[in-house]
Amino acid sequence: MVEFLEEILATHKVLLSIIVLTLIAAVIVMNYWDRVKFWWTCTWYSFPVIGKISKLSKDITSVDEKGWFSSETTLCSDFHRYYDRFDKDPEHYDRCKSYLSKADELGRKPFPLVMWLIVFTLVILEALGFAYVLAGFTIPGASEALQQYGAFGIALIISIILVGFTHWTGHEVYKNSILKKIRTYYSNDRREDKKNLEPDSRVKLENNNIDDEEKNYSQLLNRVTTNATVTPTWIVSIVTAIFVVVIAIGATYVRGQVLEKQLTEEKSMTQTNVYEQSLPSAIVQSQENADTKAFDEAQDSDRKGGWATFIVLAVLFVFIQLLGILFGFKWGFVGKESQIAFEDSSDFRTKQDFVNYFKREKDNIVKIAEQKLKLLQQRMYQKGNMISTSAKEMDMLKTKDYRTFKEYVKNEARENVNFHNDIEKTKEQTYTKSEFKREIKVDNVKNSNLSCTNCSATLDENSKFCNSCGTEVKKEVLITCTKCGTTLDENSKFCSSCGESILKKNLIPTCPECKTTYEIGVKFCSNDGKELELV
Structure with a gap:
């Protein structure tokens, strides 16, 4: 196997480097996805000729009911999505901490970036081991190089599937422990008037305090996605266990067949008469029997050592999968909005640090959005001077100073408040029979x-x-x-x-x-x- 790995590393060094770098880049992009999206939005708006500003600046006739050009509204709405992500009041910090506490996840963390790198390293090593086992059996009749490519590709797919299932299994085990805790707390509640185990769908991060008077198991249940009976399910764990056992046994069996094939080929190569024909047949036969016995004993030792090694490799493979399950159990959240609550509150020592950070992020987005909007308005004004436009449109193009991103944010906030007020009034005025x-x-x-x-x-x-x-x-x-x-x-x-x-x-x-x-x-x-x- 060592020779096989050396050959793989020597002949496919570039391919392995590309795969490793791609996986690392994927992990980094996943971890900083919001910032990557914001960077791409800014970049796409700034592209010359095919950029979004160039496209939006061509429309100087469409005006919405607020008196803004549709192009201006489109730009502001695109950047407002990111602004709204950081538009948090100081009380949001307390809500996040309270939400995590009620979900019994205060102190838990998401899957670390370093652990993702370790997991993907294990994936590559598993894939190399599987490729060695599958080489020669994947594409019968193909060239040796093509068989190696096919074996490594199939092995990589199997390893990625295993990583996904083991991580998902660990998450399921953790969630089942939470459900068990809910039912234990519920059974220990001796009140005669206690409610049934039914989650309150109204509970969200923004109105986290509406169940402050409820029992701890009710608060926990309101924040966890569960089935109607609030009971653990083991479907993913069972599927993963079957998959791991089948792969472990199958890989061990294939390794054994490869070993038997090698021993058979070795034995056939040694069955040649190396003794002089002039010697007495009894002596020749006696020496052949002794050599055959010694050779069989050597092969038997190789066979036992090989199978012992294969069993150790199978145990090691199962242990690696258990390690993946442990990773999934130790990190991650089951609360509906625990991930958001953690991201909004985890990196701050005090509430003031929280306020200062979100203010800096908002100011940065406002600065960039204002720059893009001014550039768009300038392009639209130039376009209006080049083509025939109405007096009203030209007047709007000139009086653009009041149409800023900050003003758009204020309008959105007012509309949002009015929308919620209208909903509350409708609820108060509407009664069913x-x-x-x-x-x-x-x-x-x-x-x-x-x-x-x-x-x-x-x-x-x-x-x-x-x-x-x-x-x-x-x-x-x-x-x-x-x-x-x-x-x-x-x-x-x-x-x-x-x-x-x-x-x-x-x-x-x-x-x-x-x-x-x-x-x-x-x-x-x-x-x-x-x-x-x-x-």
């Missing part, structure tokens, strides 16, 4: 603990007839004098205390169907939804 029924309070009707006047059977509050004898249920309606507050009989026309006429002043909303009465102001019956009549 069921909500309307729940808010109705029937105070003018004595309909609790009803009993039949004929057989004294206990009736439901909405019963119209007795379930036992069929007698019609008559509910006593109480009328209150608006002047002195005296409670009167439903047939009273005058107050017995002050003499006030109540016939027309105390018209009571009554359902024409079930005859249930309600407070003044109620318009619909809570029983059947009928419109009430004043009686």
Whole structure:
């Protein structure tokens, strides 16, 4: 195997270097993806001729309802995405820390960059080992160089799949430990009125405090994605275990077959008569038997040593996969927004450091966006002087000083506040029929603990007839004098205390169907939804 690895490194040095550098670059780009996107946005806007500023500057006729050119709005919206990422108030730092604490992930970290490099190094080493095993079996009949390329390619694919599955398995094991903790806390809660294990979908990083009064297991559940039964699942772990076992056994078997093939070829090459024919046959036969025995013993030793080595390699392979699972268990988050909360709060010792950092980032984005916007407005003004435009458009091109990126940010903030206010007003003004029924309070009707006047059977509050004898249920309606507050009989026309006429002043909303009465102001019956009549 050592000779094979030396040959691979010698003949494919450039290919391996490209693969290693590509993997390292991929890891770095993944880790700094937001900054890479911002850099590309700035670069793409600055490209001459084919850049986005050159493209947007050609449109000097489209104007939106705010009085901005559509080109200006497009540029500002592109940069506002990055500005909004850093537009955080000082309280956001506290929300991030509180969110991580409630998700029981305060102190955890994402997968480190160094560990990614180690993982990809292990991938390359695994791929080289697999390539040695698969060489000669991947593309039968092809040249040796082509077989080596095919073996390394297939081995690299297998190794990458293993890295993904082992990391995913570690994440699943960690998530299952969180779910087990939730169920343990829930079972230890001895309250009789405790709620069922149902996550509150309203909980987000921005409104992290809405479940402050809940138990710790409820807070944890609100921040973790889980199934309906809040139980662990082991699908990924089972698939990974099967895959690892099959690869380990298969690789060991192929190594054994390669060893047996080598031993057979070695034995066939040594089966040649090297003794003089003039010697007695008994001596020749005796010497051949001794040589054959010594050769078989040597091959047997090679076979045992080879298989012992293969078993150690298989154990080492399984251990590497377990190490990948451990990496996935130790690092990473299961909270829905834990990654964002960590990124926004992890690198700061104090809240003031947090405020200063985000202010610097916002100022930097504003500076770059203003430069790009001014360049765009300058190009649009030059374009307007070159072609025929209306007086209104030329006036807008000249009066461009008030259309700045800062002004765009302010407008977006105002619209966002107004949007949320409109949603809240709509929620307050919109009631479903069921909500309307729940808010109705029937105070003018004595309909609790009803009993039949004929057989004294206990009736439901909405019963119209007795379930036992069929007698019609008559509910006593109480009328209150608006002047002195005296409670009167439903047939009273005058107050017995002050003499006030109540016939027309105390018209009571009554359902024409079930005859249930309600407070003044109620318009619909809570029983059947009928419109009430004043009686």
